[in-house]
Amino acid sequence: MKNVYFLSDAHLGSWAIDHGRTQERRLVRFLDSIKTKARAVYLLGDMFDFWCEWRYVVPKGYTRFLGKLSELTDMGVEVHYFTGNHDIWTYGYLKEECGLIVHTKPETVEIYDKVFYIAHGDGLGDPDRRFKFIKRVFHNRTCQVLFNTLHPRWAMWFGLTWAKHSRLKRADGKEPPYMGEDREHLVLFAKQYMKTHNDVDYFMFGHRHIELDLFLSKKTRMMILGDWITQFTYAVFDGEHMFLEEYVEGESQP
Numbered sequence: 001m002k003n004v005y006f007l008s009d010a011h012l013g014s015w016a017i018d019h020g021r022t023q024e025r026r027l028v029r030f031l032d033s034i035k036t037k038a039r040a041v042y043l044l045g046d047m048f049d050f051w052c053e054w055r056y057v058v059p060k061g062y063t064r065f066l067g068k069l070s071e072l073t074d075m076g077v078e079v080h081y082f083t084g085n086h087d088i089w090t091y092g093y094l095k096e097e098c099g100l101i102v103h104t105k106p107e108t109v110e111i112y113d114k115v116f117y118i119a120h121g122d123g124l125g126d127p128d129r130r131f132k133f134i135k136r137v138f139h140n141r142t143c144q145v146l147f148n149t150l151h152p153r154w155a156m157w158f159g160l161t162w163a164k165h166s167r168l169k170r171a172d173g174k175e176p177p178y179m180g181e182d183r184e185h186l187v188l189f190a191k192q193y194m195k196t197h198n199d200v201d202y203f204m205f206g207h208r209h210i211e212l213d214l215f216l217s218k219k220t221r222m223m224i225l226g227d228w229i230t231q232f233t234y235a236v237f238d239g240e241h242m243f244l245e246e247y248v249e250g251e252s253q254p
Helices: 020-034 062-074 129-139 140-146 152-168 185-194
Strands: 002-005 040-041 078-082 101-103 107-111 112-117 202-205 211-215 221-225 233-237 242-248 249-252
Touching: 002 221, 020 040, 020 062, 020 242, 062 078, 078 112, 129 140, 185 202, 185 221, 221 233, 221 242
Parallel strands: 002 040, 040 078, 078 101, 112 202, 202 221
Antiparallel strands: 002 233, 107 112, 211 221, 233 242, 242 249
């Protein structure tokens, strides 16, 4: 029985990350190390700091990462991509050229007889009205069409600058630490969701850039996957057991 892997939030191409090429190579080495062991890989969003496609143009760079994803799909490994709040603007390239299965909203899926609720996590349980407004604008098809009328040179500059500003306005460029079960938005969302969906075995989220492995009940477990900027963490499910691990240059450590 082959493994299923979950990871998120590499933010490749970020102008706020000074080790971007090293970071991408490390991610590619990880994907290469699991390619013969993987049944599926779930990428839970924000793998790029800003991704936007035009009819004949895609962002510069990421060739090692995209090439490795294409190799995995050519080998028959399912690679699922859940768009986050930094990579909403994909219109077919990742599916048609790289073979990815792209998801633009949370999904409930069955993996080895277990029920998974999988999402990037942005906006879930978060009462921030400003964030919700911006998310609606970013997802609005008319706004997307208008944005794509910009020349890629200026559109990419705008997107990467916005993303850099968003990261650097936080203390040390990092997300706030875990806020506890009674304040963490994704935990509150999962608990509320469980009230009407008691069949979920695992909630899998990205977005928060923290590592969290929490039992919400005897049956239900929730994970937030950390990131691939400084933590290099991922979850692996072997059909029976789930582990949250760290990739350390060619080997996995619990």
